[in-house]
Amino acid sequence: MGISSPGIGSGIDVNTIVSKLMAVESAPLADFDKKSASYLAQVSAFGNLSGALGTFQGALSGLTSVSSFQALVSTPSDSTVISASASSTAQTGTYRININQIAQSQTLGSGGYKSTTAAIGVGNKTTINFAMGTVSGGSFGLSGSALGASLSSGGLTPGSLTLNNTVIATDGSTRSARLLADAINAKSTTTGVSAKPSTTVTSATLFGGSGAANYGNVDTSGGGTYAITVGGVEIAAQASGVAAGSGLTAAALDSALAGSAVSRALADANISFTGTAADGTLQFSNADGSNIAITEVVSGTVTGGLGNSGTANVGSSTTAVGSISLVSADGSPITVGGTNPAGAGFSAGTGGAYIGASFAADASRTSGNIVIDSTNNTLQGILEAINKGNFGVTASIVSDGSTGTGATPNHLILTSTATGVSSTMKITLAGSGGNPPDPALEALLAYDPAGVQNLSQKAAAADTRATVNGIAVTSSGTSISGAIAGVNISALAVGSSSLTVSKDSSSLTTSVNGFVKAYNELNTQITSLGGYNADTKTGGPLLGDTTLRNLQAGIRRQLSSSITGLRGTSLTNLSQIGISYQKDGTLTLDNAKLQKAINSNFNDIAGLFAAVGRGTDPDVKFTSSGTNTKAGDYALNITQLATQGTLQGTLALPAETTIDADTSWTVTLNDTTPATLSNTATISLPAGTYNPSQLATLLQSSINGVSAFANAGATVTATVGDDGKLKLQSTRYGSKSNIHLVTASGTDTSAVFGSGSSVDGVDVAGTIGGYTATGDGQSLTGAPGAPVDGLKLTVTGDAIGNRGTFGFSQGYAYQLNALAGTYLGAKGAITSRTTGLNNSVKDITKQKDAFNSRLADIEARYRKQYTGLDTSIASMNKTASFLTQQFAALSKS
Known part of the structure; x- marks a missing residue:
């Protein structure tokens, strides 16, 4: 059985020996880690550099535009009246602004309807056309009827008349249209209503009629006397003892009127006359609205005179009284009330209409059509059709809150989406297939400032009216541009304010300081990353790195060179505005020198920083x-x-062109290849007879009223040349500019354009x-x-x-911004360098893993060798012990 624990049998410390041997073998691992740490430190350093350079580029981005250095500041004295902004083209100075009127949209309202979903009319197909334009001439207000008969003798009692809830001061002395108008005008500042008296005219039948006089021959042979006065002026007189026919007759009265003395006296009284007494057509008038009293003064026995032939004349007096019309100052409805408005010729209530006005469509404003039939002939249906049309009018339904049997609370309200006098609406209706428009729809919607006005104007379209240094200016919106070059004024309220336009030296100074600060912060970071500290004898993580050195050299090279390409300026380097290098490589700014440059070369400083073209x-x-x-x-x-895409007519338009009912044309505007569906639309032209100017306006506004075109910013102009031919032109320039018309139904396009063909635009x-x-x-x-x-x-x-x-x-900021861009981003030099370093770290990791694998093999070999040695020595030790025992035994024996 082998030894399970190395060294037990032999006494050799195998683990320690192998451990020390492996410590020697693994020494190169430290070099791998050192290299990897160095590379990772550089990656981190480049990350810091990228962040600093990104911050630098961000600071420069706002300095690459001319506007950052040529800003002007506009300061109103009363910010509640106006606000303003000035571009670099504005001239400095102080201007006096008076805002007299703020622009507003026109609003029209209908009468009341019980339901928003009940059918209006019988559902006959009716095309409703909305056109925008300008009202001129006439006035907006109310025309009064003849004043009450008692007014000339008893006046108008106090409280008889109120206008817009203001009592008009009348009394027993208010006995003529002129005096009533004077009383109304005395309150016009409060009411917003003025009055115009009509010309007072005597009755057309006072002296006869139909060519026959009813003025009888005056007879004073009975001992009486006779005189006739007009407005207090004695026209003729007859003493006693004159027989009929021998004195005052109709013809004699005409002769008296022709006399210079009488004519002068009447003129002094502001009285004129027309016709003759001889043929019964004599009438007297007073243009200022004063009453005209015609009086026969009789004493004794007299026959003849006004309406008298051979019968006794006891004297007579007839007073002609005029009427007045009310004019709203801002086109809003007038509310009439009081205890006796009829005495002033008016009925109680609220109303107003254009009187004697004309309407001219504005070709620059969109127009459009909606079709109402049995599917949508309700207030709600009409509202949805108008709003879907998107042609400059919005519709809403407002309830007046009335309830109960017979209540009609719902009113259709139409409002122009644009402000200005050219946003006044004209609404015309046409039937289809030769049929007239639905009468109920006409009663609801027909509106022509020069004709029938079935809708009531609630607010008139108005321009902003102002004066700038005493010069009157107008604007269709609340913004006023062009009155002061380079300055845009926003009217906020009626009132007066001064406006000071001055050089924004503060912003310019801030921009220049921002440039210096951004550079110095970047320079500090570059120095930290690539510099050497002699005291600590340590270098930055990017010391000697070529990418960092190239960046630093590129920045300094650009800042040290002069700007080229500038025209008409003496500023070509930073030192001219007070920017210079310090010993530590940072920039410093001499504010006094900068201010001097601002004072003398304000508009040229931008060229040192931004991209400028002249x-x-x-x-x-x-x-x-x-x-x-x-x-x-x-x-x-x-x-x-x-050039622009054009359709040029070849037909000189006649004085009038008739557009048939149900006429529609298909328009293709600024189409592409392949074709885009939204670039083609069908327009409907209202039936009617149009002169050339009206026809051009109709066509232009109809095309521009197509919402798809408007959303794409595609518009046209239609003009009639001196040759009488109509030209339709896209407002876009270039090869993407084109306009084509095709007849869809009704009147053919050739009736307007003849054989004219379209020519597409070309690019410069x-x-x-x-x-x-x-x-x-x-x-x-x-x-x-x-x-x-x-x-x-x-x-x-x-x-x-x-x-x-x-x-x-x-300029410097522009160049440095571009330089920074070459180092940043996915393809920038820093990214490339960082990618290389990360790849090196990956390679080192692979090398380290491979070396670790070799170390495992080496350790296994060492352990195998020393384990074998351990085993051999243990065996030898066992043998030695046995022999020792044997030798000891032999020795004893």
């Missing part, structure tokens, strides 16, 4: 650049300008610096591989050939 041609604008774009001056040559083409460039619409981009790689310019104007030169420069 051309000699003002119609060539810098859009963007790429990481491979090189700084320099490049000649620009344009061989083809971008040319070279930048003599290098190939790719056009896309009006954008021209330098081709890859060239110095202009990624340089993107927007080319407008109408000239081809040489378009001057374009200078492009890359």
